[in-house]
Amino acid sequence: MPISCDVLVVGAGPAGSMAARSAARGRTKTIFIDKKEEVGVPVQCAEGVGKYLFPYLPFKIPKNYLTWKIDGITFQVEDITIERKGGLWEGYTINREKFDKWLSNLAISAGAELRTNTELIHLELDKENNVRKATVRVSKKVIEIEPDVIIAADGVESTVLKLLGSYNPKKGDIAEVYSWEMKNLKLHNPHMEQIYLGDFTPGGYAYIFPKSRTVANVGVGGIMKEKELKRYFHEFLELESVKKQVKNADYVVEKTKKAVWGGITGEWVQGNVLVAGDAANHNLKPFIEGILPSSISGHLAGELGTKMHKGESIEMKQYMESIEKLLHPHFRISRGMVEKMQKWFTSKHCGKHLLFAGILTNLFELERLNELEEMSYKALEVRLLKAKNKRPSQNN
Ligand SMILES: Cc1cc2nc3c(=O)[nH]c(=O)nc-3n(C[C@H](O)[C@H](O)[C@H](O)COP(=O)(O)OP(=O)(O)OC[C@H]3O[C@@H](n4cnc5c(N)ncnc54)[C@H](O)[C@@H]3O)c2cc1C
Structure with a gap:
């Protein structure tokens, strides 16, 4: 029956x-x-959640489910470090x-x-x-x-x-994320998420999202991989500032999966x-x-x-x-982002990581993408540094 x-x-x-x-x-x-x-x-x-979304939720998350406080995000692109704190950048790690x-x-x-x-x-x-x-x-x-x-x-x-x-x-609509929970890490700042951009991020970003002082989810995600994602991950772990943090780390559990971009x-x-x-x-x-x-x-x-x-x-x-x-307004901005950034992920422009960093940090306006696209690496670098110095880290 x-x-x-x-x-x-x-x-x-x-x-x-x-x-x-x-x-x-x-x-x-x-x-x-x-x-x-x-x-x-x-x-x-x-397992990261943004605090800015709490007012939109149809439920209240009990405090004991917000297991680790996140004060903001540190972005690293080439040798530029950008720190954003509070507001949009604040959140928690949960136990999913x-x-x-x-x-x-x-x-x-x-x-x-x-x-x-x-x-x-x-x-x-x-x-x-x-x-x-x-x-x-x-x-x-x-x-x-x-x-x-x-x-x-x-x-x-x-x-x-x-x-x-x-x-x-279509090609590029689904991202792949190669990710591990790792322990025994020596995190720079356990209350800051870390995002990295470079040639080890094939149309995406690499991340360290802390779960405690010594445990974090570490991964690389992208929509345009040219080789096994695991290989980008190991290149990421070799970065000077990442290497120091993962030197004595152990792998706990793999958390790899696909994610929807387009x-x-x-x-x-x-x-x-x-x-x-x-x-x-x-x-x-x-x-x-x-x-x-x-x-x-x-x-x-x-x-x-x-x-x-x-x-x-x-x-x-x-x-x-x-x-x-x-x-509102996050969903509309998000949809606009997909259309505009897809092309950039496949671009051969030498400044594409700088541009994506500018967009991720909200230091570059998506509406200015056409103008930014025309810029050389040097000009983008100057623009990013100028924007970074103009904005205090504690804002949206
Ligand atoms: C590696 C990785 C890291 C991520 N990190 C974050 C993060 O830090 N913060 C964040 O906000 N988002 C993150 N995301 C995105 C987030 O995980 C997803 O957006 C979210 O899980 C979507 O929820 P959902 O309920 O739509 O789908 P899912 O959580 O995928 O749930 C779908 C469910 O459907 C079930 N199912 C599938 N097929 C069938 C079937 N045929 N019959 C019965 N059941 C079926 C599955 O078993 C699954 O339980 C990440 C994604 C990935 C891949």
Whole structure:
């Protein structure tokens, strides 16, 4: 016998759990599934969250989940170091496993039913292209679920989008991140995140995100790799200032995964399917910050899914406007960033790391990109140093 429900959420990451919570709060019979045996495991993330996003959240994060305070970010490009503190740059490191479990428990408390070890493998559509049946695999068994509405919160490799035939990333739309949690580090400043740019970052950046005085997530991410990402990572570890910090370090656990830069689908509403979180590219560029934005996106998708179940027609435009309004102005800036920076990642311009550093630090305006593109390496360097000296580090 198939199981029937009002809203089926695929994925129990931040987007899925928050979608399940808001759908259940809207008095719908909600099931959320995840192919993982345990929510939040394995962790494939650098675990940093920006404090500036807290006012936008549909929940209050308990203090004990904010495990390590981050005062700001130090950027290093060539031999220029830029420090940004406070405001946009302030945040925390969380324990992603505990955080994801906490979010899924919020959904369960609201009445949603969680089924782990449950993988979506097939969708059956009707003539109007609405999903009528979802087939899921649980161990060796196959179960059918008949939902009224589906929320695709299944991340960067979205099975829902693949099964709908709308998983269409182009080259450069998906980044790869090679990352490790490392211990026994000698961090310069354990309360500052570190971001590095250079030839070891193929259209992206390298990072050290502290979790404690001696533990950090260390990685290299990029969208345009020309060799194995692991090799860029080892080049990064050889940088003078990084080498000193990792000299006696041990590898704890690998956290490598793909991340969404340009998007995998342009359609966030497809028949009775709503797409949320990474699957809808609802993370914020240029840092590909997705933990909190995905939970906000999921919350909205759950509300819209409830309306859809109650007979309201939901349009992509309405979804887009709602997310822009919810994450104003960050979401709009992020979308602009994708279009403008993609070209720069592949450019052979000798000053491309300086330019990206200027954008990451907010010292260069994206609107001035055309003008900046014309500049020589030396001129960009002068411009970056001037901007750095003009702005105190303690601002946005
Ligand atoms: C290495 C790395 C470091 C990152 N660091 C940060 C950071 O420091 N800060 C930050 O804010 N963001 C970071 N991000 C981005 C962030 O992790 C994502 O944006 C966020 O996890 C997106 O949430 P989501 O719920 O949309 O997707 P996910 O968290 O990916 O959740 C999707 C869920 O769907 C499940 N699923 C997939 N397919 C199926 C299926 N067929 N059936 C059932 N379940 C399925 C998966 O098991 C998964 O649990 C990082 C990303 C990477 C790759």
